[in-house]
Amino acid sequence: MAVSAPRPVSAVRLDGGRLAIDFANTIHDRFAADVEDYIATPERFVEWARRSGAIAAGETIDVSRLDGEGERLMADVRSLRDATYLLLSACIDGVSLAKGPLLVANHWLLSARQSQSLTEGGLIEMYADPEDLRLPLKRIALDLVDTLAYARASKFTLKHCANQSSCGWIFADTSKNGRRRWCAMQTCGTASKTETRRNKA
Numbered sequence: 001m002a003v004s005a006p007r008p009v010s011a012v013r014l015d016g017g018r019l020a021i022d023f024a025n026t027i028h029d030r031f032a033a034d035v036e037d038y039i040a041t042p043e044r045f046v047e048w049a050r051r052s053g054a055i056a057a058g059e060t061i062d063v064s065r066l067d068g069e070g071e072r073l074m075a076d077v078r079s080l081r082d083a084t085y086l087l088l089s090a091c092i093d094g095v096s097l098a099k100g101p102l103l104v105a106n107h108w109l110l111s112a113r114q115s116q117s118l119t120e121g122g123l124i125e126m127y128a129d130p131e132d133l134r135l136p137l138k139r140i141a142l143d144l145v146d147t148l149a150y151a152r153a154s155k156f157t158l159k160h161c162a163n164q165s166s167c168g169w170i171f172a173d174t175s176k177n178g179r180r181r182w183c184a185m186q187t188c189g190t191a192s193k194t195e196t197r198r199n200k201a
């Protein structure tokens with residue numbers, strides 16, 4: 001865990017281009033010795049979910065109803081986040097999706113489908129129970145399926161940030177030339193340029 005005070009959730013970057021990717025990216029510097037988990041508490045998880053759209057505008061989720069459920073909720077959050085990261089990484093590497101993470105993703109997918117219904121307008125709607133603290137996980141599982149499908153259909157290219165020494169973030173490259181290399185130019189891109197300049201000096 002980081003020693004310094006956790007950064008405000010409002011300052012956490014959403015650079016992945018998809019909800020599921022941003023969820024996998026809620027660990028700052030995944031490969032660093034001292035990782036910072038942006039969503040280490042139920043309150044931060046719910047705040048992040050609201051910011052990223054995993055809780056839609058107008059929906060309320062009441063964290064005060066947790067009643068000792070917090071640890072179990074966070075175990076679910078971490079388990080789906082690890083699975084999401086592994087499945088997206090497998091897609092990037094062009095290998096088969098592994099059974100363990102698939103089991104986790106399929107569990108939340110089933111749970112999501114059970115909360116969905118067809119409306120009079122012919123649209124699929126998610127039933128948002130204010131007591132359902134796992135609603136964001138269901139939305140993320142649904143988005144993960146779409147993200148993998150879009151990547152397979154070449155609507156974008158899933159990539160790992162080129163800063164593999166510490167960052168480990170994933171993003172959907174939607175650039176016209178398909179040459180995006182960094183999760184964000186102002187962080188990893190700039191760090192890499194500074195490094196190159198230092199090596200040349």
Ligand SMILES: [Zn+2]
Pocket residue numbers: 161162163167168169182183184188
């Ligand atoms: Zn990066």
